[in-house]
Amino acid sequence: MAFQWSVLYFLVLLQVSFTPIFAGSSGEEEFSEELLLRPLPDRKVLAHFHFESRAPPTEIYGHHHRLFPKAIYQLVQKFQIREMELSFTQGRWNYERWGGFNPITSANAKPPGVELWAILDVPPDQVDASWKNLTHTLSGLFCASINFLESSTAYSSPDWAFQPSSRSLRYGALPREAVCTENLTPWLKLLPCRDKAGLAAILDRPSIYRGFYHSQRLRLTSTEVGSEKGMESGIVLEQTLTIVLEPDAQRPNTNHLGGRVLQPSWSLRSIFGREISGRCVLAKYSTVFIEVERNLVSELKKLGRRRGVAEIASDSWTDPFFDLSVTPDKTIKEMNVTHGDSSSILYEFSTEKYLDYEPFDVGLTWKLPVVWSSPQAPFRASRFLIGSGNQRGSIAISLKSTEPGEGFMSDLAREGCTVRVDVFQVVPWYVKVYFHTLQVFVDGRHRRVTDALEKIHVSPSEDKVSPGLMEMVLRFPCSMKSATLTIEFDKGFLHIDEYPPDANQGFDIPSAVVRFPDFQASTYYLKDNSRKSALLSKFQEKNLLLSYTEILLVPLATPDFSMPYNVITITCTVFALYFGSLLNVLRRRVGEEERFLKEASMRKGMLPQLLSKLSAKLRGKYKDSPQSSSSSSSLLNPKLMFKVALVAGIAVGWHYYFE
C-alpha cells in the first residue's frame, strides 16, 4: 500500500515538475518568418524580411535543438553573449527620402560595411579576450573579415552613448567591408528552411544586389547567461534583411496621368523575379505585410476629400488610389497616440494556403498619382570634413531641423524647451582629435561649448593602441534650425607596414551615431485577435530614434612604398658623413700639417710646393681666418711666432664664429 502511494506521489511530482515544459508555447522552439513591403516616396519599394528563431532556456530544454541553429547556440554558450548585433550593409540609407522616424529605420538602417557590437557576460578583465575570439568565430561563420575587429585599434567600449549598458559592451565597425553573396549564404543557412522554401525562397541574389540598399542583420538576445538565468525566453535570434529596390516601370506610357507622375506599380514577381510558393513548414507562421505609411495615408485622405471620393477605409482592401492584387486576410490599423490624425495601415497576407502550383504574388497597382514624404527624425544628421592638405583638418557634424516649427516639434516649441541629442563617435588613432577645439555653432552663430554640451565623455586615442572615442549629450533649443559641431584633428603618420594595400584611396572614419532620446520610434498596431507577430511586437518595443552619419574618407600622406632600402641607405650615409667629418675635424691639426707640408716642399720643386699649399689651403680653409695681426711681436723665432699667430687667429675666428 505504502509502495503504491509512493509511486503515485512520484508520478504527481513528475507531472508537476514537467508541467512548465509542455504548458506554454514559450517552452518550445519557435521559428517565424515575415516580410514587410512598403512603397517609398521616391518610386522605390522597401522589402524587410524578418526571421525569428527562439530557443528555450537550456536549463529546462537541454542542449539539443530542432530548429535553432547549432552554430549560434554554441556561440552564445561559448562566449557568454548577452546581446549581440552584427550587420552587413551595402549602400547608404537615405534618411531624407526613405524616412527616419519609424521602427524599421532606427533598427535596420545601418552604416555601410560591417558593424558589430556585443555585450558579453564575462568578468571585466576577460571581455577583450572574449571579444577577440568572438570576432574570429564570426569571421569564419560569415565569410567576412570581421577578424580585423580583433585589434585593439579597431574596437572601443562606449560607456553610455551607444547603448545604455554595462561596461562589457564592445563596439566595432569596418566601413570598407564589401558585402556580397558569400555573406548572405551563411546567413541564410541559419534558417531552418534555408532559402529552399518559405519567404527566403524569393531572395534572388541578382535582384537583391541590384538594389539601392541592402542590410542583413543578425541580432542575438540571450537570457541564458548571467543573473537572469533561466528566467525568460532563452535565446532569441533575429535575422532581418532590409532591401530597397526600384521596381521596373511596367507601363511607361501610362505613367503620366494629369501631368503628375504615377508611382510605379509592382509585384513580388516584378521586384524579386520570384514568387512565394508556400511557407516554410517549420515556421510557426509565415506572413507578408504591405504597409501604407502614415504620411501616405494622410495624403490619400486629403486627395480623397479634394476629389470627393470616399475616404480610405481601414477595413476594406480596395480604395480609389491603389489596388492590391491579392485580397488581404486582415487589415491592421496603427494605434495612434501622438502623430496627428492619420495612422498607418498594414495589410496582412498569410502565405499558408499557397502552394507550388498556386504561388503567392502580391502586387500593388497605383491608380492615381500621389506624392508624399516619409516621416523624418527631428534633425537630419550629416558629417563632413573641413580643411585640406595631408596634415590636419576638422570634422563637422551638422544637424538640420527637418520640420521647422511644425509637426511633432510644434507642441514642444514652447519657451525653454530643449531637445536632447546624443552623439557617439569613434575615430581611428591616426586621426588625432583635439578635444579642446570642440566648437558649437547654433543657427550659424558661435556658441559657448558649455551652453550646448550637457555631458561629455572622451577616451583619447592612443597611438597604435586604441581608437579615440567621443560620447556627448547635447541640448539644443527646440526652435533651433541648424547646429554644427566642429572638432579639429591632426593626421597621423603610419609605419609603412600599417598601410592597407590601396593606401592612396584614403582611410575611413566609421559612422557617428546620433540619437534622439526624447523621441520614440515605436509603432503600436491594433491587433484584434490572439496570434502575435514577432515583427509587430518588435515595432512596439522601445525603439530609440537614431541615425547614422556618413562615413568619412580621410586621405593620409603615404610614404614611398617601393624603397625602404633607399631611405635606410641615404639616412645612414648622412650619418656617416656627419660622423666622419666631425671625427676629421677633431683629429686633424691643420697648423702642424701645414708645417709638415712646408718642410716637405722645401725638398721638392716649386710646382708641387704650390700644389700642396693649395690643397692644404682648400682642406683647411675655414681655419684661415683673416686676422693675422700679431706681427709686432719679437721676431726671434718666426716659426714659433707663426704658430702663436695662427692659434690666436683661430681663437679670434672661433670667437667670431661663436658669438
Next chain:
Amino acid sequence: MEKTRWFWVWVITSLFFRLVLIYFPENLNLGFRPEVATPLTSLRRLAEGYWLKQSSMSPYAGSMYHGSPMLLSILGPLTVKRIEGQPSHLMCSLLFVVADLVTAMLIRATGQTLQLAYSQSLRSLNLVSLLESSETLSAGDIAALVYLWNPLTIITCVGSSTSPIENLLIVLSLYGACLRIAPLAAFGWVLAMHLSLYPVILIIPVILLLGYGPDAPPRKLFLQKNSSENGNSPSCHGNYPCNEVTSQEKLPLHPFLWRPVMHFMLWASFWLFYVFVLCSISLKQHGGLLEMLKRTHGFILTMEDLSPNIGVLWYFFAEVFDFFRDFFLIVFHINILFMILPLAIRLKHRPCFLAFVYIAISSMLKSYPSVSFHSCSS
C-alpha cells in the same frame, strides 16, 4: 654710450617686430608647421593636455601631450584665458616674447663675462693688441642681437611652441656656470633636462665652466710664451715639454676648482628631487612619475610619433623594418653620446664653445628636431 643706445633700440625693435607678427597668426599659421612645433613642443598639444587634465583625466591620456606637467600648470591656464577679440594664444605668445628677451639679456651678460675672461687671458699672454683690434662692439651685445633677430628664433617665438622656454633654461644654465653660480646653473640644467632630455649632455661644459672658469686658454700657449721669452732652442718645433724647467714656474694659471663643481652636483640633485616631487604631486591621480617618464623621455627615446619634422629620423623609422627598429634607435642615440668625450677633450679650454657644439649636434640628431634649437646657436 652711443653703442648701448643702439643696442637697446635694436632690442626694442625686435620685440616690437615679434608683437606685430603675433597679431597676424592666422595668416602665418606657424603653429601648425612641423618645422616649428614638434609633438614635444606644440602649444596645441599642451592645450589638449590641459583640457584633459581639467576634465579630470591624465594629461598623458591619449598620445597628445608629451611635455612636463609643470609646463602644463604654468602655460595651461594661459591657453584658455583669452581676451575678447584677440587670438587665443596671445597670452602664451607674450610670455614667449618675455622669455626671449630674458634669454637675450642672459646671453649678453654671458658674453660680457666671456669677453672679460678672454681679455684677461690675452693680457696674461701679452697680446693686448688683439684686444684693441676687436673693440668695435661688445661680443655679448652682438650675440644678444643675433639671438633676437635670428629669423628662426622669431618664428619659434611667434609660432606657439614651448621651445623659447627650453632655450631660456639652457642659456640660464650656461650663464649660471659662467658666473660660477652653482644653484642657478643646476636649476637651469635640471629643468632643461626635465623638459627635453637632450640638454643632459650639457653637464660636461657646465662642469668645465665651473671648474676652469669661462675662458682657459690651453697651457700650451703659456708654455710657448714662456719658452719664447726665454729665447729657448728653436729646434723644439713646438714640442712643448722640451724645456720643463721654465714651464714648472707658471703652469697652474687656471687650476680646476672642485668646490663649485661639488656645489653644482649638490644643487642639481636637490633641484632634481624638487622637480620630481612637484611632478608627482601634480600627477598623483594619473599614474605618477613612472607614467610621466614613460610619456616624456620615453617618447623622445622611442620615436613613437612618425609625423614629419626637419630631422631625418621620422622618415627612416616610418620605412625601416620593424625588427631593425631597436638597433637603429640605439645607433642614432649613441651617435649623440659618441662625440661627447672627444669634443670635451679637444675643447675643454673653451667650455662655452663646447656647449654650443653639443647643442648644435643634439639639435641636429635629436628625435623631434625643430628650428628652435638651431636658434640656440648664438
